[in-house]
Amino acid sequence: MTDRHDHPAAFVDDMSDRAEQIADAAMRLFARYGFKRTAVDDIAKEARIAKATIYLHFKGKDDILRATLQLLGQRVDALCREVMEMKAPFAERLMALLRAHHCTAFLSIGAGDHFAELRAVIDDIAVKERKAFESIFVRYATQLIEECEARGEITLKRPGVDPAALITTLMQASVGAKVGGISYEDYEARLGLFAGVIIAAVLP
Template sequence: MQAKDRDPKAAAILDAAFQTFFQYGVKRATMDDIARAAGMSRPALYLVYKNKADIFRACVLSMMDELRERLAGIALSTGSAETRIMAVARTGIVEPHETIGASAHAEELFALKSEIGADLFRDWMKLIEVTIAGILEQEASAGRVTLAVAGVSAAEIAAMITDGAEGFKLRMTSAEELARRLESFVRLMIGPLAAQAG
């Protein structure tokens, strides 16, 4: 979790906080734990962040900056719409789910998306949607997919994919199962659009 343009002190705190939250959970972790992991005093930590919620939100924002860069790379890459959209889903949905799911405090960390960071979670999913819609629009402009066949816009298809992913996360028991279900769903959504264009 290392954004290139971050202040080094803030970067050290967020890296330490991410590990501390992962190890102890956010509720059990203390500002002392985070300060110690970052190699600083608690008063020095309070000069940068006012509380754990502030740090948690900063961690998510930092992760979102990294996600934005990775998704931009996928959007610019070559490959079919289906391949690139699945790469977006893996990067923005499956990998974070897998990372958080590996923590002993996964349930608490997943719950925090609505307790502390509901707005950030919406922004995260919107970033994924916009990227998927952009890929579909690129492919439609190049004549490799036909959106008119579906009768819905690229933005609507992207929203259905992210909404579907949220439903799948509730039912799937592992990141691998989630990835397989998402792959089938993306193939079902995108495959016919590409076939009609071909």
């Protein structure tokens, strides 16, 4: 009988899969109950593993939260890459990018009554992970704008039109649009309104 330690790559994959399983379970609970009301015991039950297994991968709940942001970032990055491969007009791709990044985050951790608490906790203990997550949108939005400008599909020559400022505005709007415990449909609609303003500013 072979041992998984005889196959280092398989062992690493198994460890990585288990860590992702834990982070995925934690993400659901943080969104449902908030960070403070979610215990490590709860995460173990949600992930259907022993509590001791969690501590093989994470030091504690703070560490798990950081992992949830990293996992969400990996998923969002993959969705954004798909958007960048689309053969579609600038307006359609920009809205698809907003859905891939901000709407995915909304569905994962940004909806419900616990968003404000999660945001505060993230700003306290997971700033590096939050910035890395936000940088995904900045990177792909910048790429999209540069590509579309190079093709002449949009113009940045109007006074006051600055790509970095436009992207920052969309980032800020994505957070502000969550206020009020709104539904996903309302959130998506609000993002569409903000995107419409940006699109109108850059179309020839």
